Amino acid sequence: MSATPRLSPAQEDVVRRWFPGVAVIADLSWGLTDTVVLHVRYAEGESIIKAAGSGNHHIGREIAAHEQWTTPWREVGRCARLLYVDRDQNMLATSYLPGTLVKDHPAADDADTYRQAGELLATFHAQQCTVSQDHESRMDAHSIAWLDSDHRIDAVTETRLRDAIARHPHEPVELVPTHGDWQPRNWLTHEAQVTVLDLGRADWRPALTDLARLARQEWQGRPDLEAAFLSGYGSDPREPAAWQRTLLREAIGTAVWAYRVGDETFEAQGHQMIAQALEIG
Structure with a gap:
């Protein structure tokens, strides 16, 4: 070499x-x-x-x-x-x-891709389950740490985010093995089968967190893809209040991390996610 x-x-x-x-x-x-x-x-x-x-x-x-x-x-x-x-x-x-990334491939618009992705995620989540007493408080502390670092979130929006986080309840929550970045850029398609890449963010989290990136990207304006995924998954794990908290944290992390690494396109997506999360909050 x-x-x-x-x-x-x-x-x-x-x-x-x-x-x-x-x-x-x-x-x-x-x-x-x-x-x-x-x-x-x-x-x-x-x-x-x-x-x-x-x-x-x-x-x-x-x-x-x-x-x-x-x-x-x-x-x-x-x-x-x-x-x-x-x-x-x-x-x-x-x-x-072997295979081709689903992102930017025709498979990214195929409902069967999302059905398979739902099935794969369900088997991953179903392996184990534990209850955490402090997960919610740790995740909020992590979001505050993002906001305490350098970013380009305007001051008014930052205040709204901090106020929203301060209102979050910190109740016990069930955690399962999660992929952490479940989206088409981490799936391959080969002979009409979906396979999985990149477990670098795998960790114990609530199951619904693995749906956050899909919801803010591929499912926007595509309820058919969302429905196919949930059909494969077998249920919808998104309890409304927990889902709102998840989207808020995901949005903050996206905007600040993308700014840190210089990815302006992803940063702009993060700011859009923040606006959406505050709107539903």
């Missing part, structure tokens, strides 16, 4: 140890964070390698999700297998999944 500028020398050594004679097919990194995603070929086949700096928590979350929660998907060929892990270098390697 020739030198890859975004991998450290120690990480390059790990890749060579895992896959002697490896060749990089494509760099699939987004470039917004320090996460490196490489599609590689080696003697026995192809793999996806992910690596990041020591302060990046997404790799650790993805490793934990593969180790604890992906069995229902792996058993039906709907997600990759974890091949190698190096926690010291913050790296992992998985098997390669």
Whole structure:
């Protein structure tokens, strides 16, 4: 493998140890964070390698999700297998999944894609359940921390957001394994089947949180896609008050994170999400 500028020398050594004679097919990194995603070929086949700096928590979350929660998907060929892990270098390697990203593909407008996505998410959520006494307070504290950091939310809107958060109840809530970024950019389509990518945000959360990004993107003006998803999922987990809190937190995080990484398009989406969340609040 020739030198890859975004991998450290120690990480390059790990890749060579895992896959002697490896060749990089494509760099699939987004470039917004320090996460490196490489599609590689080696003697026995192809793999996806992910690596990041020591302060990046997404790799650790993805490793934990593969180790604890992906069995229902792996058993039906709907997600990759974890091949190698190096926690010291913050790296992992998985098997390669064939297919095309659903985002910007005709499958993104196909109701059956969303039915399958609903079914896959339901199996993921159904594996375990726990009750948290402090989840709601922790999530509100996280939103306040976003607002305390640098952002471009105007002062009047920021005050409304803080006031809304201050009114949130902090009751016990059921948590399940969640993907954390459930949307077409993290799904592949191959031979009319949907498969799953990127578990870097997987964590214990209320089930409804995995519907938030779809609701503010793909389902806007497309009730048929929403209905297909809920048909596959088997129910609608969105209790109205909890849903409003979720959309508010998601909107704040989107606007502030996007500003932090310099993604102006995503930041604008975050500001639109804030306006929508305040309107329904």
